[in-house]
Amino acid sequence: MAYDLLEEYLRVERLPHVWCPGCGHGVITHALACAMAELRLDPDRTAVIGGIGCSGRAAFLFDMDAMHTTHGRAIVFATGLKLVRPQLTVILTLGDGDAVGIGGNHFIHACRRNLDLTAIIYNNSIYGQTGGQVAPTTPPHKKSTTSPYGNLEYPFDIAQLAIAAGATYVARTTSFDFRDMVKFIKRGILHKGFAVIEVLTHCPTYYGRLNEMRDPYEMLHRLKEHTVPLEEWEQLSAEERADKIVVGELHCQERPEFVESYYALITRMQSQQVKGDGN
Amino acid sequence: MREPELVQGNEACARGALYAGCRFFAGYPITPSSEIMEYLAREMPKVGGICLQMEDEIASISAVIGASWGGAKAMTATSGPGFSLMQESIGYAAITETPCVIVDAQRWSPSTGQPTKAAQGDVMQARWGTHGDHPIIVLTASWVREVFEMTVHAFNFAEKYRVPVILLLDEVLAHLRENVILPEPGELEVISRQRPERLEDFQPFANEMMLNFGEGGHIMVTGMAHDEMGFPTQGQKAAEQLKRIVSKIERRAEELALYRAHYLDDAEAVIISYGITSRAVEAAVELMRAQGLAVGFLDLKTLWPFPEKLIRSWTEGVQYVLVPELNLGQLVREVERAVGGRAPVEHLGRVDGYLITPQEICQRVQERLGVNHGVRSS
Numbered sequence: 001m002a003y004d005l006l007e008e009y010l011r012v013e014r015l016p017h018v019w020c021p022g023c024g025h026g027v028i029t030h031a032l033a034c035a036m037a038e039l040r041l042d043p044d045r046t047a048v049i050g051g052i053g054c055s056g057r058a059a060f061l062f063d064m065d066a067m068h069t070t071h072g073r074a075i076v077f078a079t080g081l082k083l084v085r086p087q088l089t090v091i092l093t094l095g096d097g098d099a100v101g102i103g104g105n106h107f108i109h110a111c112r113r114n115l116d117l118t119a120i121i122y123n124n125s126i127y128g129q130t131g132g133q134v135a136p137t138t139p140p141h142k143k144s145t146t147s148p149y150g151n152l153e154y155p156f157d158i159a160q161l162a163i164a165a166g167a168t169y170v171a172r173t174t175s176f177d178f179r180d181m182v183k184f185i186k187r188g189i190l191h192k193g194f195a196v197i198e199v200l201t202h203c204p205t206y207y208g209r210l211n212e213m214r215d216p217y218e219m220l221h222r223l224k225e226h227t228v229p230l231e232e233w234e235q236l237s238a239e240e241r242a243d244k245i246v247v248g249e250l251h252c253q254e255r256p257e258f259v260e261s262y263y264a265l266i267t268r269m270q271s272q273q274v275k276g277d278g279n
Numbered sequence: 280m281r282e283p284e285l286v287q288g289n290e291a292c293a294r295g296a297l298y299a300g301c302r303f304f305a306g307y308p309i310t311p312s313s314e315i316m317e318y319l320a321r322e323m324p325k326v327g328g329i330c331l332q333m334e335d336e337i338a339s340i341s342a343v344i345g346a347s348w349g350g351a352k353a354m355t356a357t358s359g360p361g362f363s364l365m366q367e368s369i370g371y372a373a374i375t376e377t378p379c380v381i382v383d384a385q386r387w388s389p390s391t392g393q394p395t396k397a398a399q400g401d402v403m404q405a406r407w408g409t410h411g412d413h414p415i416i417v418l419t420a421s422w423v424r425e426v427f428e429m430t431v432h433a434f435n436f437a438e439k440y441r442v443p444v445i446l447l448l449d450e451v452l453a454h455l456r457e458n459v460i461l462p463e464p465g466e467l468e469v470i471s472r473q474r475p476e477r478l479e480d481f482q483p484f485a486n487e488m489m490l491n492f493g494e495g496g497h498i499m500v501t502g503m504a505h506d507e508m509g510f511p512t513q514g515q516k517a518a519e520q521l522k523r524i525v526s527k528i529e530r531r532a533e534e535l536a537l538y539r540a541h542y543l544d545d546a547e548a549v550i551i552s553y554g555i556t557s558r559a560v561e562a563a564v565e566l567m568r569a570q571g572l573a574v575g576f577l578d579l580k581t582l583w584p585f586p587e588k589l590i591r592s593w594t595e596g597v598q599y600v601l602v603p604e605l606n607l608g609q610l611v612r613e614v615e616r617a618v619g620g621r622a623p624v625e626h627l628g629r630v631d632g633y634l635i636t637p638q639e640i641c642q643r644v645q646e647r648l649g650v651n652h653g654v655r656s657s
Contacts, residue, residue, distance in 0.1 A: 070502060
């Protein structure tokens, strides 16, 4: 691990971070910094684009060009940036509400478009920054400040949504699995196309407190208990899968990447013009 | 001598954007602005630029802001419903001092309204559509060639002052085809954002200097109240920064005021208008001058910052001010405020989807000036 390199990627003067004690967001952000360090990314050629919410605050911690955008729109800000600066490695730090609530439309279209962006989704199953409201990722029957009698809705499975919408690299892990986080983020960054790394994480302050899991360690432990690696998942019966979530590298495919496709079009149009001018 | 060519308003806008150096466009189809995106989809790749159809207008303006921070001159175009969707991110562009151009080809509104009927109902939304105090520049145009010129001005202002600039067109002008000779390269000034000379002590949110992403500046951009380095702040510093970004535009109201003034020196009545309506006003004033009536007009190209001093000085000592607009009364209130009771200010509005005619204007002015005879329309 290239821990000694972390200072190159983080604005250490802005630590400690603003997240609650026991929150998983710091761990995910740490994993992202480690992934950057292990890949020896050039901070001058890397940008972090965050949305609004607890996860969006990660953007302030990276010592590189960074943008804290409007709620749900980080992906489209990044789309504009990446298209005009293809040499930049652009990484998104999104929350679950950001990615599949208010920004759901942008999310599925980004998957379809397949731009070379890496989206890390901090999925804590709740709206944390605004005080613990129900999210499109809150499991059924769970309580929040706006589902005080239990959630009547059913959640998105973000990884499956990404795969169905056309994302070309999709992995899921938890804030418990630090090494997998680093590994999947690295692979997502190296992958040419839209990469989604969903990290299931814990919000002891709201989700935990409202659902009788106040202890951050207990929440973290539950994430471990309720997730099953892909290899094991494939051996499980439907009944055994019922209260489990599959984690691992769920999807990887090659498909033309949009920025490359657009620049190929530019090259083609410009060479045609040169030919045309010559005639 | 160059031959005139038949050009549509929307096409003039797209060509003006390319002339100004626009190399990123993102939009979503909407009547009556779609031809801008269609033109740029064909032409952008040829000049090494990017034209992208997004999933909605929120995505369009957001991609434009991202592209602008990437260093591209960037634009989007829409109409009322899409313009409303863009408002949150326009505020983001304002507070983050992001140069960008937003074209709104106005149509009869609110809501879906009448997509193929012209209106001038977005004047106040253009100024105050996003929440909170913020800087904005709003331009408009009346002729096809002027659409081209104002698009170039819009980019120049955006780049020079690091501010979102809105260009208000309308359905008729957007779809109108006129015989025009468009500016040649070098004929109009083209301004680009100013880079700081030194990176070491550069403060990205202290003035109009701008460093793009990917240039080693490690710039932090946020829509939160921020200090000169781009990090969240509050209290007095937040107040100072807000006042700075608002005043950088407001205090330049005079130099930003683009307009045409005619027959004003001896005018007893002044007609103040903008956009498509100015064409009828000009025709009406010519008709009335032919009758010997002392009528002049002020055709505003810059609506915001509102050219208050200009209005005040041109209406000094006049007996009557008329403000025709395709709405139920928007800019007229600003004019009233500027005139400050020194002359009666009247509104001539029309919202049936048709344009105000020279005859309507003549009739109103003649009535108010106590002239009995009508004006022949031929």
